[in-house]
Amino acid sequence: MNTIRLTTAQALIKFLNEQYIDFDGVQQRFVKGIFTIFGHGNVLGLGQALEENPGELEVYQGRNEQGMVHAAMAYAKQKHRKQIMAATSSVGPGAANMVTAAATATANNIPVLLLPGDVFATRQPDPVLQQIEQTHDLSISTNDAFRAVSKYWDRVSRPEQLMSAMLNAMRVLTNAADSGAVTIALPQDVQSEAWDFPESFFAKRIHRISRRQPSVESVHEAAALIQSKKKPFLIFGGGVRYSEAAETFRQFAEKFNIPFGETQAGKSGIESDHPLNMGGVGVTGNSAANTLAKEADLIIGVGTRFTDFTTASKQLFSEAEILTINISEFHASKLDAAQVVSDAQAGLTAIDEALGDYSSGYKNEIAQAKEGWEKELNRLHEITWTEGFTPEVAGQLDDQLSEYRELFDSALTQTSVIGKVNELIDSQAIIVGAAGSLPGDLQRMWKAKSRNTYNMEYGYSCMGYEIAGALGAKMAEPEKEVYAMVGDGSFLMLHSELVTSLQEGKKINLLLFDNSGFGCINNLQMENGMGSFGTEFRRRNPETGKLDGPVMGVDYAKVAEGYGLKTYTVRTAQELEAAILDSKEQNTSTLIDIKVLPKTMTHGYDSWWHVGVAEVSDKESIKSAFHNKEENLSRARSY
Numbered sequence: 049m050n051t052i053r054l055t056t057a058q059a060l061i062k063f064l065n066e067q068y069i070d071f072d073g074v075q076q077r078f079v080k081g082i083f084t085i086f087g088h089g090n091v092l093g094l095g096q097a098l099e100e101n102p103g104e105l106e107v108y109q110g111r112n113e114q115g116m117v118h119a120a121m122a123y124a125k126q127k128h129r130k131q132i133m134a135a136t137s138s139v140g141p142g143a144a145n146m147v148t149a150a151a152t153a154t155a156n157n158i159p160v161l162l163l164p165g166d167v168f169a170t171r172q173p174d175p176v177l178q179q180i181e182q183t184h185d186l187s188i189s190t191n192d193a194f195r196a197v198s199k200y201w202d203r204v205s206r207p208e209q210l211m212s213a214m215l216n217a218m219r220v221l222t223n224a225a226d227s228g229a230v231t232i233a234l235p236q237d238v239q240s241e242a243w244d245f246p247e248s249f250f251a252k253r254i255h256r257i258s259r260r261q262p263s264v265e266s267v268h269e270a271a272a273l274i275q276s277k278k279k280p281f282l283i284f285g286g287g288v289r290y291s292e293a294a295e296t297f298r299q300f301a302e303k304f305n306i307p308f309g310e311t312q313a314g315k316s317g318i319e320s321d322h323p324l325n326m327g328g329v330g331v332t333g334n335s336a337a338n339t340l341a342k343e344a345d346l347i348i349g350v351g352t353r354f355t356d357f358t359t360a361s362k363q364l365f366s367e368a369e370i371l372t373i374n375i376s377e378f379h380a381s382k383l384d385a386a387q388v389v390s391d392a393q394a395g396l397t398a399i400d401e402a403l404g405d406y407s408s409g410y411k412n413e414i415a416q417a418k419e420g421w422e423k424e425l426n427r428l429h430e431i432t433w434t435e436g437f438t439p440e441v442a443g444q445l446d447d448q449l450s451e452y453r454e455l456f457d458s459a460l461t462q463t464s465v466i467g468k469v470n471e472l473i474d475s476q477a478i479i480v481g482a483a484g485s486l487p488g489d490l491q492r493m494w495k496a497k498s499r500n501t502y503n504m505e506y507g508y509s510c511m512g513y514e515i516a517g518a519l520g521a522k523m524a525e526p527e528k529e530v531y532a533m534v535g536d537g538s539f540l541m542l543h544s545e546l547v548t549s550l551q552e553g554k555k556i557n558l559l560l561f562d563n564s565g566f567g568c569i570n571n572l573q574m575e576n577g578m579g580s581f582g583t584e585f586r587r588r589n590p591e592t593g594k595l596d597g598p599v600m601g602v603d604y605a606k607v608a609e610g611y612g613l614k615t616y617t618v619r620t621a622q623e624l625e626a627a628i629l630d631s632k633e634q635n636t637s638t639l640i641d642i643k644v645l646p647k648t649m650t651h652g653y654d655s656w657w658h659v660g661v662a663e664v665s666d667k668e669s670i671k672s673a674f675h676n677k678e679e680n681l682s683r684a685r686s687y
């Protein structure tokens with residue numbers, strides 16, 4: 049057997065360079081690059097290997113480990129999982145910082161390869177700097193925390209273990225049914241230890257993503273089920289995008305005249321103006337999709353995990369029968385559905401052939417629902433503050449609105465800003481988001497004018513993805529403008545990768561919606577009978593000892609200016625338009641600090657979200673919220 053003597057880290061980098069993917073006959077390199085933040089736990093091992101010979105891997109410098117993994121995840125999401133980034137951290141806190149992002153990737157079924165440094169395998173110098181000493185179990189390190197949030201976890205405690213670890217890593221990273229974060233913990237000493245690796249380990253490997261075919265029986269059952277229904281309703285999930293099955297889905301919907309709603313991950317798979325595309329469905333769905341979903345006699349979920357947001361906590365289509373087409377048996381089996389376990393394209397094609405000349409029984413309902421939503425959308429676009437104005441989310445902070453209005457000196461509402469942005473940015477531009485009130489507004493209101501232009505992380509809804517994710521999306525599609533749609537809360541949580549965007553010359557645009565608070569959580573607590581508690585950004589009041597002092601104003605444009613971004617502050621529609629147009633002319637990253645009045649986001653459209661309301665309280669409003677919850681629950685499926 050021919051061997052090559054390399055350190056574990058050098059062997060790992062050499063191996064990553066030889067990984068390719070084959071999808072529909074097209075081959076491409078699988079691991080594009082690696083984000084790094086070096087410390088003593090990885091610099092002399094992986095760092096040395098990358099300095100000496102990175103091969104084709106591009107090496108990036110991250111700023112915050114969570115941020116760099118979010119960027120890696122957004123990259124793989126934008127590439128529809130056909131190409132990924134790796135990320136390496138030091139031991140201890142650097143590794144721990146990646147745990148949140150690992151969870152984000154896993155919740156969304158998006159592959160990322162994480163390579164945290166680990167404590168010494170020999171234990172000779174223990175405890176090393178940043179080592180946690182668990183007196184009951186010396187084998188535990190910070191990296192064990194990744195076990196709960198990874199789809200594959202391993203620790204390479206001897207150099208030769210690298211081979212089985214990496215073959216399993218690739219198995220999971222390229223698994224269309226069950227992917228996510230893969231964590232390979234690398235003890236500091238083992239990274240630098242040499243081994244005679246067999247040459248065969250470094251042979252070019254082509255990982256085929258095959259289109260799993262459905263069983264004949266499941267296709268017949270699905271076709272018979274559809275044929276027995278008059279009002280089927282399709283749900284376009286993220287799996288359709290990852291399977292590159294949008295065209296097949298469109299043809300299927302058109303041929304059988306079946307309208308469809310979109311999940312957050314599925315949105316922009318097909319242009320919003322398609323006559324059968326009803327838009328976002330579920331808790332953050334719009335009136336068109338939710339009305340048709342509610343009236344449907346069959347829900348056909350394609351590539352969807354059926355989260356509580358999609359099903360409105362299992363209440364939206366509680367009477368309909370369910371058919372699923374999903375490559376994952378686990379997700380296909382949800383809601384006690386009739387199941388077609390297959391790739392989205394393969395499943396739709398097979399059912400299409402079996403359906404014959406079926407046509408749904410819809411008459412004017414589809415056009416009517418879409419028209420009704422268009423009207424409502426125009427109304428939302430037009431809302432601006434005037435004296436005596438009632439915000440969309442009324443009856444909660446009505447008396448406080450004038451304070452915000454004076455502080456911000458702005459008449460802008462969130463819904464009108466979204467309309468303007470949608471009108472002004474390029475039709476090919478990509479928007480990125482994750483948390484706060486924006487994902488809901490965008491799922492309802494955003495019109496995707498081109499395909500794959502909506503990169504929303506709503507599996508984990510992790511504050512901090514927005515800006516780092518914009519960088520990842522830009523790396524994936526450098527020729528397009530990318531916009532992070534970010535609340536002030538999320539901006540404050542994590543914006544470190546802004547500096548990486550400047551360093552790499554990868555222009556991203558931040559549209560920062562400043563409403564001085566955790567707006568959506570304020571809505572949630574107040575609509576469930578609480579007061580405003582710990583969610584507005586107010587100073588501590590020395591008189592009450594509470595956070596009920598004046599609203600805080602932060603000049604985010606100044607913050608970003610300090611990093612070197614081109615910045616704008618906008619308070620009117622005219623200023624917003626001028627800023628967006630000017631930002632397009634810039635070569636560098638930009639930030640538009642948009643002062644929006646609180647409570648001016650969209651409100652629900654015929655949907656319910658099951659949240660944990662207190663069963664006991666002295667407050668009438670809480671009692672009533674609890675009663676309301678129980679009532680809604682009685683109308684929902686219980687599994």
Ligand SMILES: Cc1ncc(C[n+]2csc(CCOP(=O)(O)OP(=O)(O)O)c2C)c(N)n1
Binds near residue numbers: 539
């Ligand atoms: C990392 C993380 N922590 C906490 C939450 C819970 N959470 C969801 S939205 C939100 C507030 C978001 O505030 P902001 O970004 O200003 O958006 P807004 O709701 O005001 O539009 C919080 C705390 C979360 N989603 N992610």
Ligand SMILES: O=C1C[C@@H](O)[C@H](O)[C@@H](O)C1=O
Binds near residue numbers: 569
């Ligand atoms: O708790 C939450 C409420 C949602 O409205 C929000 O979008 C999400 O970020 C979240 O974590």
Ligand SMILES: [Mg+2]
Binds near residue numbers: 562566567
């Ligand atoms: Mg906010």
